[in-house]
Amino acid sequence: MAELVLNKVVKEFGNLRVIHGIDLQIRDGEFVVFVGPSGCGKSTLLRMIAGLEEISDGDVMIDGDVVNDLSAAKRELAMVFQSYALYPHMSVRKNLAFGLETMGAPKAEIAQKIQQAADILQINELLERKPGQLSGGQRQRVAIGRAIVREPRIFLFDEPLSNLDAELRMQMRVEINRLHQRLRSTMIFVTHDQVEAMTLADKIVVLRAGRIEQVGTPLELYNKPANIFVAGFLGSPRMNFLKGRVTGVDGHHADIELAGGQRLTTDFPAPPTTGEEVTLGIRPEDLTPVGEGEGVLTGEVQIAEQLGGETYVYVALPDGGTVTVEIKGQAKIAAGDRLNLAFEGGKFHIFGTDEKVIRHA
Amino acid sequence: MPSTASGRLSRFWQKNGAGYMFLLPWLIGFLGLTLGPTLASFYLSFTDYDLLTSPRWSGLKNYEYAFLYDRRLGNAIEVTFTYVLWSVPLKLAVALGLAMVLDRSVRGVSFYRATFYLPSLLGASVAIAVLWRQLFGADGLVNQLLFMVTGIQGPAWVTHPDYALSTLIVLAIWQFGSPMIIFLAGLRQVPQDLYEAASMDGASGWRQFRKITLPLLAPVIFFNLVLQTIEAFKAFTQAYIVSGGTGGPVDSTLFYSLYLYEEAFANFRMGYASALAWLLLVIIAIFTAIAFGTSKYWVYYEDESR
Numbered sequence: 001m002a003e004l005v006l007n008k009v010v011k012e013f014g015n016l017r018v019i020h021g022i023d024l025q026i027r028d029g030e031f032v033v034f035v036g037p038s039g040c041g042k043s044t045l046l047r048m049i050a051g052l053e054e055i056s057d058g059d060v061m062i063d064g065d066v067v068n069d070l071s072a073a074k075r076e077l078a079m080v081f082q083s084y085a086l087y088p089h090m091s092v093r094k095n096l097a098f099g100l101e102t103m104g105a106p107k108a109e110i111a112q113k114i115q116q117a118a119d120i121l122q123i124n125e126l127l128e129r130k131p132g133q134l135s136g137g138q139r140q141r142v143a144i145g146r147a148i149v150r151e152p153r154i155f156l157f158d159e160p161l162s163n164l165d166a167e168l169r170m171q172m173r174v175e176i177n178r179l180h181q182r183l184r185s186t187m188i189f190v191t192h193d194q195v196e197a198m199t200l201a202d203k204i205v206v207l208r209a210g211r212i213e214q215v216g217t218p219l220e221l222y223n224k225p226a227n228i229f230v231a232g233f234l235g236s237p238r239m240n241f242l243k244g245r246v247t248g249v250d251g252h253h254a255d256i257e258l259a260g261g262q263r264l265t266t267d268f269p270a271p272p273t274t275g276e277e278v279t280l281g282i283r284p285e286d287l288t289p290v291g292e293g294e295g296v297l298t299g300e301v302q303i304a305e306q307l308g309g310e311t312y313v314y315v316a317l318p319d320g321g322t323v324t325v326e327i328k329g330q331a332k333i334a335a336g337d338r339l340n341l342a343f344e345g346g347k348f349h350i351f352g353t354d355e356k357v358i359r360h361a
Numbered sequence: 362m363p364s365t366a367s368g369r370l371s372r373f374w375q376k377n378g379a380g381y382m383f384l385l386p387w388l389i390g391f392l393g394l395t396l397g398p399t400l401a402s403f404y405l406s407f408t409d410y411d412l413l414t415s416p417r418w419s420g421l422k423n424y425e426y427a428f429l430y431d432r433r434l435g436n437a438i439e440v441t442f443t444y445v446l447w448s449v450p451l452k453l454a455v456a457l458g459l460a461m462v463l464d465r466s467v468r469g470v471s472f473y474r475a476t477f478y479l480p481s482l483l484g485a486s487v488a489i490a491v492l493w494r495q496l497f498g499a500d501g502l503v504n505q506l507l508f509m510v511t512g513i514q515g516p517a518w519v520t521h522p523d524y525a526l527s528t529l530i531v532l533a534i535w536q537f538g539s540p541m542i543i544f545l546a547g548l549r550q551v552p553q554d555l556y557e558a559a560s561m562d563g564a565s566g567w568r569q570f571r572k573i574t575l576p577l578l579a580p581v582i583f584f585n586l587v588l589q590t591i592e593a594f595k596a597f598t599q600a601y602i603v604s605g606g607t608g609g610p611v612d613s614t615l616f617y618s619l620y621l622y623e624e625a626f627a628n629f630r631m632g633y634a635s636a637l638a639w640l641l642l643v644i645i646a647i648f649t650a651i652a653f654g655t656s657k658y659w660v661y662y663e664d665e666s667r
Contacts, residue, residue: 073561083554085554
């Protein structure tokens with residue numbers, strides 16, 4: 001159980017700066033997910049917290065103490081690796097015991113903690129096997145078990161589910177969630193998968209190119225993305241973006257002309273200036289098919305994906321762009337159909353040329 | 362067409378002839394230079410043969426002499442065992458130590474790797490053995506350095522019965538290059554994650570070495586151990602050159618192969634030398650068998666399903 005504070009944390013490899021002064025506070029018991037595309041620095045940041053990577057500048061503080069110069073072992077954290085990193089020559093029991101034996105824990109205590117972890121993760125019958133004889137999901141459990149027995153101050157997960165197949169990944173996601181509810185420990189979880197981020201996190205930290213783009217609860221980020229990057233990164237299918245220009249301003253209301261020539265009028269929190277370039281962001285579920293002569297966009301259906309519970313429709317616009325539409329249920333739409341689309345309830349975001357949000361949906 | 366023997370042969374030749382033609386250079390060498398002499402020596406080991414007159418059958422007499430009466434052989438075996446038991450573990454330890462140093466990404470690591478390997482390329486050569494004799498001679502570089510640093514006048518290492526074998530062991534250790542390269546390749550196979558996991562588990566460098574590096578390297582250690590042991594039992598050139606072909610002083614560097622060579626080509630007892638060769642084969646086989654037999658207790662293979 002611990003609180004973690006990052007204070008202007010910087011990482012440089014030679015002259016290359018990969019983490020640009022990160023400030024972050026993680027409260028005791030919080031489940032925080034670092035998410036971002038590959039190369040955004042999320043794993044590096046986690047490894048700096050773990051003590052596996054030196055901190056070039058700034059401070060990492062656990063429960064108020066700067067731990068920059070403490071070795072990984074002394075920080076009392078545990079990490080679950082993407083590759084599981086189980087010791088291949090040791091039985092599962094030995095793998096679980098290794099850290100405790102290293103610390104010199106009494107034998108009885110080790111046995112008891114292994115039993116506890118095995119019960120939680122339901123790996124009792126695997127204890128005498130070697131990692132080579134386990135399936136991916138079982139190895140993952142053992143790797144988590146190795147973290148649990150240490151009773152760390154903070155659990156660190158480095159893309160732990162990315163080597164599992166889709167079904168197992170979903171299952172482990174649920175289990176990790178359950179584990180967090182049971183242990184109530186502080187957990188930091190790194191992933192590039194926005195679904196994992198949305199489903200697991202109390203708090204999501206979106207990273208890009210070594211900088212924090214936005215921090216917030218999953219729904220805060222989904223509903224009120226700070227910029228085009230966050231808006232596009234979270235949500236599947238991805239948010240649609242349409243280029244446009246402000247053509248007329250009347251106080252807090254303004255006319256916008258889209259790149260394809262369509263016009264619409266909307267409100268702004270602060271009056272924009274005429275001629276200003278903007279980007280509209282609309283989630284696929286906020287685009288609604290409407291009758292002939294209605295709606296803002298018109299285009300030809302390229303592909304209609306029937307998922308049973310919903311239908312994803314990819315619509316080609318006359319100006320060359322494509323938008324994705326999500327329709328609840330099994331829509332009777334096929335490739336080649338013409339489709340008129342309305343922005344349901346004015347639920348669209350507007351972003352400025354600096355990619356920052358101007359108006360939330 | 363009826364299937365005659367000659368028909369079958371010609372079909373066989375048509376199908377496989379080219380392959381055998383390609384095999385021929387090796388086959389000639391193998392039959393003429395390896396298998397032939399090996400079988401011949403087995404026969405000769407039961408004969409009296411002085412290279413000049415034709416061999417005379419003598420039954421088990423050579424073996425009887427070797428086992429019961431040959432005190433020089435006893436000495437040669439002792440010298441060889443001493444050499445093997447010291448040089449192999451020390452050489453492997455040095456090789457592993459340097460491989461671990463080189464495994465870190467030091468600047469210019471490939472230069473060091475090549476440099477450290479160099480002695481092994483030259484090692485078994487006559488030139489190095491000659492150089493060794495100079496280095497460890499009474500006025501050699503080693504003694505000059507020793508005198509400069511400590512003021513002690515060192516003995517003539519290579520000609521002193523107490524030290525001559527040690528200089529050969531040092532020479533063997535110096536040729537750590539090929540096991541080092543193999544260790545280096547083995548170390549590269551150990552996933553970095555395991556060390557990171559261990560360091561998060563609080564394991565010190567020494568504990569990581571003992572609990573992760575050594576067990577995961579065991580197959581490579583085993584391979585090097587077997588190879589180097591066989592190599593050491595067969596050692597010849599170094600002792601021959603340094604001792605001037607005598608195994609001296611006072612038979613202190615009389616390696617098994619050197620004694621065998623002396624018996625064959627200095628004393629012209631080819632029959633006895635052949636028996637010695639077969640005894641050496643048996644000794645090496647026993648050591649190798651011990652290594653393989655115990656390996657299941659200390660060698661872990663990644664793919665085993667135990």
